[in-house]
Amino acid sequence: MTALNSKGWALAKRPVGMPKSDDFQMIDGEAAAPANGEIQVQNSWMSVDPYMRGRMYDRESYVPPFQIGELLQGGAVGRVTASAHPDFSEGDLVTSMAGWREAWTAKPEAVGATKMPSTELPDSALLGVAGMPGLTAYAGLLRVAALKEGDTVFVSGAAGAVGSTVAQIAKIKNCKVIGSAGGKEKCDLLKELGVDEVIDYKAHDTYESLLGALQKAAPKGIDVYFDNVGGDHLEAAIECARPMARFAVCGMISQYNATEPVPGPRNMIQIVGKQLSIRGFIVSTHADMQPDFMADMAKWIKSGQMQFEETVMEGIESAPEAFLGLFQGRNRGKMLVKLA
């Protein structure tokens, strides 16, 4: 058993506002030969996700902050190259939270490593439609928003990893779907995915204009809003909500780089009169849905009801650029870095 060279990324300093490439530093390291109870893994794919921005602040949250100079963490898929653990063998496919690096050696439980069965899906899908973002869409829509057949569903960030999955699950459940995304190319993708009404929010650069577009798309109002973006989208959704509408608040990416507190929606009084249910959620709270999610997703992908797009950047060197790309709208579907 030999050590593997492994380049990886750490924070050089905490980003202020929109992260920049010099907020990151590359670390030349190695993945040692595994000691008793450890496995050595060569990562083939790593994920960049918007929530990682929250871990770059030095503050308490549902996951601890990244430390300056220490390797970043995130979802990854790889193959075992050497094992000193009874449950893992060379060649096994594993998912872990040991991303942002080419290879690693650790006890599986220390990095959340799980051995994955072989499926017909590409390995990269384990970080997207069949992984954390997919489960986020599934749990958020079906449990948190308690989706019902025939609902009118509005989803923002609809051309991204979570949003595109939300839109398609809602179509599978016979709902009318309104999706918003930035730019014509992304809106064309949404139409290809069967979204009924698309809103290019970048063509509606005032709140009034965005609201007008949503009112036109949903003249009778919306029953469900799946929020990935926050800000004007959330305010417009409250304005267009039908009585008893349900909101699954998944993320607010428009605010992740804010340097000042962001004002809330001005129309929150409507939450009372319309009796809205507005519920934030974190995907890990709904881990019990994983078996149902995997069974449904495998079925939907096989039948062609669920499509998935990936935007792939090549090589560990491109990881910060891939991450920054999330805030520049550079991805269609899941943003990934291919490592080997």
Ligand code: NDP
């Ligand atoms: P995406 O694949 O959707 O990528 C991010 C997209 O966000 C970009 O492509 C861009 O699309 C859009 N975006 C970026 N900046 C802005 C902005 N200022 N205003 C509006 N849109 C913007 O990411 P994910 O699917 O991985 O995540 C989507 C959301 O879900 C995020 O808010 C994320 O934090 C959240 N999330 C929450 C989880 C939970 O447990 N609650 C778990 C996983 C994700 P465009 O070009 O259309 O602007």
